[in-house]
Amino acid sequence: MADFLTFMRKYIIEQLVKEVGSDAACLDNIHWCLTVPAMWNERDKAVMRTAALRAGLIRKAGSDALTIVSEPKAAAMSALGDDVTPYVAGMTVMVVHAGTGTVDVTIHNCQALGGQVVLSEATCCARALCGSLYVDNEFSAHYRAAVGAAAFDAWVAQHPAGLQQLMDTWEAVKCIFPNSYGASLAANMGRLGQGLGADDLGSSNTLRVPIPPELQQLMSEEQRGSLKQQQHGLDSKLVLSSSVMRQLFKGPVDAACRLAVSQLMAARSEGNARPCSMVLLVGEFARSPSLQARVSAIVLGSGLAQQVVVPDKPHMAVLA
DSSP, X not given: OHHHHHHHHHHHHHHHHHHHOTTTSSGGGOOEEEXXXXXXXXXXXXXXXXXXXXXXXXXXXXXXXXXXXXHHHHHHHHHTTSSOOOOOTTOEEEEEEEOSSOEEEEXXXXXXXXXXXXXXXXXXXXXXXXXXXXXXXHXXXXXXXXXXXXXXXXXXXXXXXXXXXXXXXXHHHHTTOOSSOSHHHHHHHHHHTTTTOOOOTTTOOEEEEEOOHHHHHHSOHHHHHHHHHHTTTOOSEEEEEHHHHHHHHHHHXXXXXXXXXXXXXXXXXXXXXXXXXXXXXXSGGGGOXXXXXXXXXXXXXXXXXXXXXXXXXXXXXXXX
């Protein structure tokens, strides 16, 4: 950890020197703010502070020049930079941090302290293994079954870079697929053009991902014939229909929604009778329109929250 922070310190100071000059970009003029996972306790944060000391970010362990803040609180502060009603005392804010591996949910009370509004944790952080990685795994399994397990495994072994390109294409598809297929998909696809192999949206609501020539050559005649039959003669790309896409997202998205609702219900059972003032959806998985739509529908439909807010760059919010 200290090695990474050392590299980070050197890089940041180099950039600051270019922008403000060496005199201004000295350690005494810098206040560092490091974000840590919501599940980290005070002991974990102390380890981070020690690593920061060893990395040269601060001169002594108790320095006020370093603030360690949880990712949900960082996200909540980041949201203030968007068109969001400022926090006031008495509000409750639930942060749904939908990351790559996990979804973490915390609820915070807004309290007045020293003329400022501060966030205090109202419920313990709840976590579920339902991040975007699990949607990726569903896609990989579907793709592997479609082209044949033996062919896919051989192709991955021979062309690891090709697998990365495939997953990059899938990432773009994942970030435009909405929960309700149709006009919103057409609008999103219009921004991306035909790079992802979208069908003519006026006649068919499908997306396509490529099957590289090297992989096609490894597929058995039976597998290629079956794929052609299913896809009306097409075997150079894998068609992802709306029903298939919904199925790929279903498990992780449903789990994230259940987690959010359970935390809202837990807060209500602890005496917070009013609906949560704001649900803030952040993290890498929060870029997914499908997740955004489902969380909004479930949370608002439950009557347990008043609004759902997604920052313009939700994957960057926890770094603010």
